[in-house]
Amino acid sequence: MIEQFLGGRTASGIAASAEAAIRGGRLVPGARLPTIRLLATELGVSPMTVASAYRELARRGLVVAAGRRGTRVADRPPLPVRTRVTVPKGARDLASGNPDPRLLPPLNDALSRLDVSPEHYLDEGNLPALVELARAQFAADGIHSDSIAVIGGALDGVERVLQAHVRPGDIIAVEDPGFVRTFDLLRPLGLRLEPVGLDDAGPRPADLRRALDAGAKAVILTPRAQNPSGAALDEPRAAELREILTAWEDVLVIEDDHAAGVAGVPALTVCDATLPKWATVRSVSKSLGPDLRLAALAGDSTTVARVEGRQQIGTGWVSRILQRIVVAFWSDRSTARRITRTGHAYAERRTRLIDALAERGIVAHGRSGLNVYLPVSDEASVMAGLLQRGWAVAAMERWRIASGPAIRITTATLMPQEAEVLADDIASSLERRTATYSA
Numbered sequence: 001m002i003e004q005f006l007g008g009r010t011a012s013g014i015a016a017s018a019e020a021a022i023r024g025g026r027l028v029p030g031a032r033l034p035t036i037r038l039l040a041t042e043l044g045v046s047p048m049t050v051a052s053a054y055r056e057l058a059r060r061g062l063v064v065a066a067g068r069r070g071t072r073v074a075d076r077p078p079l080p081v082r083t084r085v086t087v088p089k090g091a092r093d094l095a096s097g098n099p100d101p102r103l104l105p106p107l108n109d110a111l112s113r114l115d116v117s118p119e120h121y122l123d124e125g126n127l128p129a130l131v132e133l134a135r136a137q138f139a140a141d142g143i144h145s146d147s148i149a150v151i152g153g154a155l156d157g158v159e160r161v162l163q164a165h166v167r168p169g170d171i172i173a174v175e176d177p178g179f180v181r182t183f184d185l186l187r188p189l190g191l192r193l194e195p196v197g198l199d200d201a202g203p204r205p206a207d208l209r210r211a212l213d214a215g216a217k218a219v220i221l222t223p224r225a226q227n228p229s230g231a232a233l234d235e236p237r238a239a240e241l242r243e244i245l246t247a248w249e250d251v252l253v254i255e256d257d258h259a260a261g262v263a264g265v266p267a268l269t270v271c272d273a274t275l276p277k278w279a280t281v282r283s284v285s286k287s288l289g290p291d292l293r294l295a296a297l298a299g300d301s302t303t304v305a306r307v308e309g310r311q312q313i314g315t316g317w318v319s320r321i322l323q324r325i326v327v328a329f330w331s332d333r334s335t336a337r338r339i340t341r342t343g344h345a346y347a348e349r350r351t352r353l354i355d356a357l358a359e360r361g362i363v364a365h366g367r368s369g370l371n372v373y374l375p376v377s378d379e380a381s382v383m384a385g386l387l388q389r390g391w392a393v394a395a396m397e398r399w400r401i402a403s404g405p406a407i408r409i410t411t412a413t414l415m416p417q418e419a420e421v422l423a424d425d426i427a428s429s430l431e432r433r434t435a436t437y438s439a
């Protein structure tokens with residue numbers, strides 16, 4: 001009985017008891033809370049007190065109101081609860097979406113060459129060398145780079161840019177299927193998600209228009225290595241989306257280029273420098289390693305100034321030690337060659353599996369990035385079938401809004417000889433073969 005975890009005589013007391021239960025793992029993500037009436041009776045308080053507690057929990061993103069189905073604990077409440085995919089012992093992990101650690105450049109080499117003399121508190125923490133290297137990379141891809149900020153990863157950038165412009169209650173257009181952690185980030189900010197369907201070339205123009213018509217104040221999109229679908233913009237699509245976005249007054253556009261360097265396709269952008277509010281965030285997580293926690297952000301001068309200004313009064317800057325490591329890698333030719341090879345390796349691993357599936361009559365997606373995306377009719381049964389055969393893959397249930405069921409197979413470490421075996425096992429696990437995905 002969930003009620004036994006909940007107590008208190010006031011709204012804040014009840015909310016605190018729910019928070020403690022979520023933090024302690026007694027109330028797990030997705031768990032249904034008692035109805036307002038039932039809990040009020042149990043605790044001997046008025047329904048208004050319980051309703052106010054639930055509202056407070058919802059405002060903070062700990063619970064979600066699920067209409068007539070009541071209130072449930074958020075899938076990813078902003079508390080340190082374990083929500084990572086747990087891969088059963090002995091199963092081959094194709095679920096977690098990580099880069100192949102063997103393909104990341106060796107940190108020890110870079111560290112041994114570093115000058116890490118102590119720093120004081122700094123007014124201006126960005127290393128000019130890093131900013132210049134980032135600027136050159138953006139410029140090489142035709143991305144306007146007069147204003148650059150250095151932030152703690154792609155998601156940190158997305159959050160900071162949103163906070164610079166949007167307010168709780170605003171509608172944000174997101175890709176569907178889309179990166180679940182982006183969804184998880186938006187909900188506690190009080191933002192409402194509006195899905196934009198995808199195909200292999202990225203967001204569908206008609207869907208983007210519909211989301212903008214629905215009142216979206218911002219659009220978050222992944223120009224390449226879309227997670228989970230692997231979609232990547234091509235020139236015509238980028239131009240079409242750019243035209244829609246430039247015609248739309250005042251919409252904020254955020255590009256999450258989380259797999260820059262190893263996505264396997266060129267960087268295209270929908271951000272025209274004439275857009276009033278835009279940012280392109282480029283992370284080093286996939287090319288140099290997720291623990292570097294660093295990304296560069298290019299954007300219009302107002303957005304970048306707001307992001308930097310807020311950063312300066314909070315964390316201050318991204319550690320210069322991390323910045324120096326990235327400068328060392330970015331200025332090193334052999335690292336550049338290694339990153340190019342890594343991009344090719346990921347492309348080959350993805351394509352091997354997609355081709356092996358195609359030979360078995362199964363259509364899977366993955367134009368770029370670290371994953372292959374496979375629409376299925378029943379996620380749970382395919383997952384179970386694959387697990388029985390020793391493969392752990394990810395169900396997309398939480399990654400989609402209006403799009404259909406699918407599984408995501410991280411191919412970052414998948415060896416060519418494994419691709420054939422996996423394709424056979426997928427074929428056996430599929431109940432019914434589906435070939436399209438759409439919102």
Ligand SMILES: Cc1ncc(COP(=O)(O)O)c(C=O)c1O
Nearest residue numbers: 153154155179227256258283285
């Ligand atoms: C679409 C997308 N955005 C952001 C991230 C996280 O990037 P970072 O480590 O730079 O925060 C990921 C990680 O897989 C991702 O898939």
